[in-house]
Amino acid sequence: MRSPATQADLPFILAVLTWVSLRVTAMPDGVPASAPLDQFSSARAFEHLKAMPLTPGPTGSVENAIVRDYIISQIEAFGLTPEIQSAVAVHPDLGTAFQVENILVRLPGTDSTRAVLFVGHYDGVASGPGIGDNRLSVASMLEAMRTLQVHEPLRNDVLFLFPDAEEYGLVGANVFVEEHPWVVFNYDASDGRGPLVLMHTAEEDGWLVRNLVAADSGAFLKSQQNSERDAERWGQDFDVFEAAGYTGANMNNWTNQAYYHSRLDNVDHVDERKLQAYGFSMVQIAEHFGRIDLSETRAGDRVFASVFDTNLVLHYSNTWTWPLTLLAMVGVAGVLGFGLKRQRLNPLALAKSAAALVGLLLVGTLLVTVAWSVIEGMHPEAVWQQEIDIYQGSLLLDGLIAFVVAGFIALLGWGSRRPGVDNLQAAGLILVLLLAVFAAAGLHHDCRRVA
Numbered sequence: 001m002r003s004p005a006t007q008a009d010l011p012f013i014l015a016v017l018t019w020v021s022l023r024v025t026a027m028p029d030g031v032p033a034s035a036p037l038d039q040f041s042s043a044r045a046f047e048h049l050k051a052m053p054l055t056p057g058p059t060g061s062v063e064n065a066i067v068r069d070y071i072i073s074q075i076e077a078f079g080l081t082p083e084i085q086s087a088v089a090v091h092p093d094l095g096t097a098f099q100v101e102n103i104l105v106r107l108p109g110t111d112s113t114r115a116v117l118f119v120g121h122y123d124g125v126a127s128g129p130g131i132g133d134n135r136l137s138v139a140s141m142l143e144a145m146r147t148l149q150v151h152e153p154l155r156n157d158v159l160f161l162f163p164d165a166e167e168y169g170l171v172g173a174n175v176f177v178e179e180h181p182w183v184v185f186n187y188d189a190s191d192g193r194g195p196l197v198l199m200h201t202a203e204e205d206g207w208l209v210r211n212l213v214a215a216d217s218g219a220f221l222k223s224q225q226n227s228e229r230d231a232e233r234w235g236q237d238f239d240v241f242e243a244a245g246y247t248g249a250n251m252n253n254w255t256n257q258a259y260y261h262s263r264l265d266n267v268d269h270v271d272e273r274k275l276q277a278y279g280f281s282m283v284q285i286a287e288h289f290g291r292i293d294l295s296e297t298r299a300g301d302r303v304f305a306s307v308f309d310t311n312l313v314l315h316y317s318n319t320w321t322w323p324l325t326l327l328a329m330v331g332v333a334g335v336l337g338f339g340l341k342r343q344r345l346n347p348l349a350l351a352k353s354a355a356a357l358v359g360l361l362l363v364g365t366l367l368v369t370v371a372w373s374v375i376e377g378m379h380p381e382a383v384w385q386q387e388i389d390i391y392q393g394s395l396l397l398d399g400l401i402a403f404v405v406a407g408f409i410a411l412l413g414w415g416s417r418r419p420g421v422d423n424l425q426a427a428g429l430i431l432v433l434l435l436a437v438f439a440a441a442g443l444h445h446d447c448r449r450v451a
Helices: 004-024 040-049 060-079 131-150 172-175 205-214 224-228 237-243 271-290 318-341 347-378 394-418 421-450
Strands: 082-090 097-107 114-118 158-162 183-187 196-201 245-255 302-307 309-317
Touching: 040 060, 040 131, 040 271, 060 097, 060 131, 060 394, 097 131, 097 172, 114 237, 114 271, 131 158, 131 183, 131 271, 172 245, 183 237, 183 271, 196 205, 196 224, 196 271, 205 245, 205 271, 205 309, 237 245, 237 271, 245 271, 302 318, 309 318, 318 421, 347 394, 347 421
Parallel strands: 114 158, 114 183, 183 245
Antiparallel strands: 082 097, 097 158, 196 245, 302 309
8 A cells, every 4th residue: 555645746746747848848938139149039030020021922022022122132131142032933733833942051161070050941932921931940040140140250151041832832942952962951831839849850960969969959859750751741842852862851840830830920920939839949959960960861760759858869779679668568567566566556456457548548439529520510610720739729638638637636545445556557557558668669660661
């Protein structure tokens, strides 16, 4: 029987775990325009954002041309020379022709081994102003460019590419891309809010991951989507560079997709902290990758994820997946054996606890599914969206989470009286282990398929 004092620790442990999970995706504070010139300032980047049109700017429109001219004028104001790549390109699916104008600028290195390339498209869609997607990245790139000019010259060239026509079949990136031995970081977004996240990397990312960790980019790093490389493309310029064999990473944000490509993707819904997150990561990545040898940028894939905060990243080679899983299996078996030997655990109580946990998951899933079906019936326009992507979706998600937490607390109360908290926790360990084995099997299958 667990002591009352130990049972009382459970809410505290849950609170700490919740705080840790929120801290991982926390965004940095904004930096005022009065900050020293060698620091990235979100306030200065915001001025770029407000100087560009606040109306839709799809490729070929007057607004798109104004954005293009503004980017060029700012590059020239920095004392740099922009390269304009003009071409007529055809949408790969629609067969529609576009006049594309990409903008490229180079910060020359002192003894470049290869170049570091930052990418952020400047075109938008006709259905919304496109402030978050993607003029926010453009504004961050301009301020990062200015910041890097104040710093000591780097060893490697640093390039900034502003492609056109990303929203219409990645046409601008396809026009630009060649077999250049560059390391590319693509920045895109859904709207003007939400933390910066590394969405996925190109294959053989071991070298890249180790150096991203060393760069302290401030982005939340995770390799979850890398297992979907072949099955899913993001419809972003990084797809083009990845297919061309570039080493690199795709940066994006977590946010409410209800604002994506809509009239609400405007300057009023921009979180200045997001500008700081984007720009800080650009400067940090440029400073690190700009100083190291880029002659060899490939190594075996790694599993990685930020833990506690973005400064602490757990990462290891994919080849360690099964050994670590087997080690976890031995550890859980040891806990079960110790508990059974000391009579802290009981086989029948373990089975009941496992059944209760599985039942909670199934009932929770069923009720959430029913609730979402009711919402879809009341709001047919939500059929194509996820729960978090409707207006005020965070309130709905919070309610669903509160429901599951209430069920978990009720289960703890039942477990403390019937099978015992020890059996309930041990059953939870078993279920987590089964999920780990399932994930390891999926990763192993993906690695064999890539190889």
